[in-house]
Amino acid sequence: MEFKANSKELEKLLAKIIPAVPTRTPMQILENILLEVENGVLTVYATDLEISLKSFLNIASDENIKIVIPARLFYDIIKSLKDTTVHFKINGNKRLEITTEKGKYTLSYIDADEFPEIPTINTSNDVYEISINGQDLKSAFDKTAFAMSKEEIRPAMMGTLFEFCDEGLRFVTTDGHRLVNYLNKNIKADINKQYVVPERAVSVLSKVLDEKELKVYFTNSYVSFKLNDMELITRLIAQKYPEYKSVIPLENEYALRVKTNELLDSIKRMMLFTTSTTRRVKFSIDSEQIIISAEDIDIGAAGEEEVKCEYRGEKMEIGFNSTYINDILSHLSDYDEIIFKLHSPTKAVIIEPVEQKENTDLMMLLMPVRLNT
Incomplete structure (x- = not known):
């Protein structure tokens, strides 16, 4: 049985399904992919038993087959080829011959019934x-x-x-x-x-x-x-x-408005001075500014910066895990300004964009950390 395909089209197909092939697994069969040729369509399946991926490509073929071959070796072979036509031939001794104008490569294959069953979802009332x-x-x-x-x-x-x-x-x-x-x-x-x-x-x-x-x-x-x-x-x-x-607070009456990337830049610098155990940064909030500070007592290093803000509420000192606040601000960096809604140094803080993007609402919540007294 023979079929052929363009190397670059095949490479694109394989690139889509290779993420489902585990790099290390006690089940060796999962390091393989299933190739199915049926009615002129090549479908490739991969699974790690948690996710399954399949992708298809129209090819030139007159027969139908199902075989299982080593995933990464096959992908690496195809990826290494220039733009060319690749010919495939199935031999009776369970060998897959891969031929191009300049080379010939051989892979062993195993029967398709040894490959795990890929779940299918049929449209019905339960879908x-x-x-x-x-x-x-x-x-x-x-x-x-x-x-x-x-x-x-x-x-x-x-x-x-x-x-x-x-x-x-x-x-x-x-x-x-x-x-x-x-x-x-x-x-x-x-x-x-x-x-x-x-x-x-x-x-x-x-x-x-x-x-x-x-x-x-x-x-x-x-x-x-x-x-x-x-x-x-x-x-x-x-x-x-x-x-x-149930964990989203309703009583956060204090509002802190600040430019997202100014605050993010300051946090990134203060992360240089946090300890590896607490990673704590402190916000000292006043009506027009936040003093952001961090200290690593172990090495005798400290940093402090001022960031302008608009704040409506009582003066407050509140601590955050610098990694968590950095993550949140990084994922809000495409919004110009954000609002922190606060209640006290021990209650969850709501963080939202001042202006939401069209047809979306985004809200983030962050638990503070205790400051040393």
């Missing part, structure tokens, strides 16, 4: 389908993904919450220290339901999304993202997401 612009979804991930938890104690927090509500589609992430709440008002849902998508799927999708529309299919156990010539399927996190609304 909820939406269309979303790829750039809108990428923007949501870019604003929220950094706050997903890495602690396995609470698995639900290791994913991104997709919450369909009357206002639109809400994306929520939290690690217990910070929380991001991002609402896309463009998506009008006819259900009120929550799904938790694992971090691995979010990470892979963020790298391949573009401005084109994609279809998303939710079931009770899986979600499928179909974009262009690629599909990602992942198992949803089964645990219920924490009641995030």
Whole structure:
């Protein structure tokens, strides 16, 4: 059996599915990909059992086959080739011959039935389908993904919450220290339901999304993202997401308005003077300025800077983990000004853009750290 394909088209296809191939795994079969040729279409499958990726390419072929071959070796071979036609031939001794004008390469293959089954989602009454612009979804991930938890104690927090509500589609992430709440008002849902998508799927999708529309299919156990010539399927996190609304304070009556990047630049410099244990920076807030300071007693180093602001409230000294506040400000850096809504040095702080982008609402929450007395 023989078929052929353009090397650069094949390289693009393989680049889309290779993220699902684990680099280290006790299951050696997962280091392979499944090649399926059917009716002139080459479909390549990869999985790490958490996410599955498949992509397809029209090719010249008269027969149908399914084989399993080493993923990274095959990808590296194709990637190393110049723009050329690649001929593939299946031999009876379980060898795949790869031939170009200048070379011949041989790979062993194994039978397709040894490869894990890839989940499929069939449209039915149990599937909820939406269309979303790829750039809108990428923007949501870019604003929220950094706050997903890495602690396995609470698995639900290791994913991104997709919450369909009357206002639109809400994306929520939290690690217990910070929380991001991002609402896309463009998506009008006819259900009120929550799904938790694992971090691995979010990470892979963020790298391949573009401005084109994609279809998303939710079931009770899986979600499928179909974009262009690629599909990602992942198992949803089964645990219920924490009641995030209960931790958003309602009594934060003090308002601090500041230019985002001025504050971010100052925080980056103060991070040079924080201790490796607490990473603490102190905000001393007055009506027209914030004094930002940090001190590393162990090495006898300290820094202090003044940042102009507009503040309505009682004078306050409050501490933050410098890494967390840096993360939040970095993800707000495309907004000119932000508002901190405060209540006391021990209560959660709400951080929002002064002007929201069209059809979105973004709110971030940060827990303060105690200052030494």
